[in-house]
Amino acid sequence: MDSTPSKLHHTLFDKFNSSRRAGLQGETTTGLGLFIAKQIVELHGGHIWxxxxxxxxTTFFIEIA
Known part of the structure; x- marks a missing residue:
């Protein structure tokens, strides 16, 4: 997995962020994946980082209390 440049970390969970990349097979992406993941985790009282x-x-963590 490619690592994420640190200058983009603060926007990764934003809706339609500027850090979008092509999919694994070159497909176009929307930039909504991590935004949606964050919304679901937070609705369950959790935290994602x-x-x-x-x-x-890059390693993503999810904690749900």
Whole structure:
């Protein structure tokens, strides 16, 4: 998995963010995936965040209380 440049971290969970990339097979994406994930997690009283190192990878975490 490509890591996410740290300058984009603050917008990754925003609706239609500017960090969109092509899908795994080159398909066009909408930029809604992480936004929707955040909404679902927060509706369940949870929190979602990421840890990332450029050129190493990104890990997403979900905590639901």
């Amino acid at each position: 990421l840890e990332s190192r450029e050129q190493e990878g």
